Amino acid sequence: MRLLIIGCGAIGQNLAKVIDTMDEVELFYMTDKNEARAQQCVKEYRKAKFISNTDESIRAHLKHLDLVVEAASQDAVAHYVPFILGFGKDVLVMSVGAFSDDVLREKCFNLAKKKGGRLYVPSGAVCGTDALHAASMDKIDSVELISTKGPKSFKDNPWLKQQGIDVDHLKERTIIYQGPAREAIVHFPKNVNVSATISLLGLGLDKTMVKLICDPMCDCNTHQLVVKGVFGEITAETENVPFPSNPATSYLAALSAIAAIKRIAGNVWIGI
């Protein structure tokens, strides 16, 4: 297998470390808008090669690739993913929040269908997506995502300021937002990936409800997914550990990308 990793940050580097050891991976390229970072990264891995971040360079390498992994940003999804899918190539997207843009999402989904490339979105920083997917094969009545974080995660949020909410002076656990995922994504872009993944799997951005709780006593990042439907009820809770090199990213998100690639490369899929 030959891969390209776009984005050499916390997730990209962690992924590179693991795929470098995989027998199924013959070689992989790495690129980043910070080219010096990508050039430095490839020195660490036996099978890694640097490529420049230009469209021409990526286009020239695409025909030799089996999978492109986006681990960069929502801008990178908007720029590269339609382009890659237009070539009928497979792409794994970490910055799934980009798909809260209806136009971009429909364009990418249609290109995948039309050109035959596969679009993979790992479960990311939340558990329970497997069961939500299964449940969505019949009627789902409600999907709610309850995320609890410490004040640091909400610091300098412009929408909270407008609402007159000062997270630094909260004395107890407080619901700071309750409403549809589409709105949550606009007001709290840092919570965007998990909300988008859950919405895409279940009831969509307008019917998936998000509750954000600020807990002044913790420095936590937990997600509780509550789904009700014909199947019964799911309550799935994830208590995340942040990445040392990027506290905004949960370690589980990187592990989910690794797990997805191992699954794509392998022949036995369990719990899909």
Ligand SMILES: NC(=O)c1ccc[n+]([C@@H]2O[C@H](COP(=O)([O-])OP(=O)(O)OC[C@H]3O[C@@H](n4cnc5c(N)ncnc54)[C@H](O)[C@@H]3O)[C@@H](O)[C@H]2O)c1
């Ligand atoms: N799906 C999930 O649950 C989940 C969880 C955590 C993070 N993420 C997302 O995954 C992405 C990567 O996360 P990370 O923690 O590794 O981020 P990071 O900030 O540590 O690294 C991102 C890297 O991508 C590069 N980059 C950004 N835009 C680029 C572009 N347009 N072209 C090329 N390179 C570009 C940056 O220079 C940086 O080196 C982020 O968008 C993040 O929001 C998703």
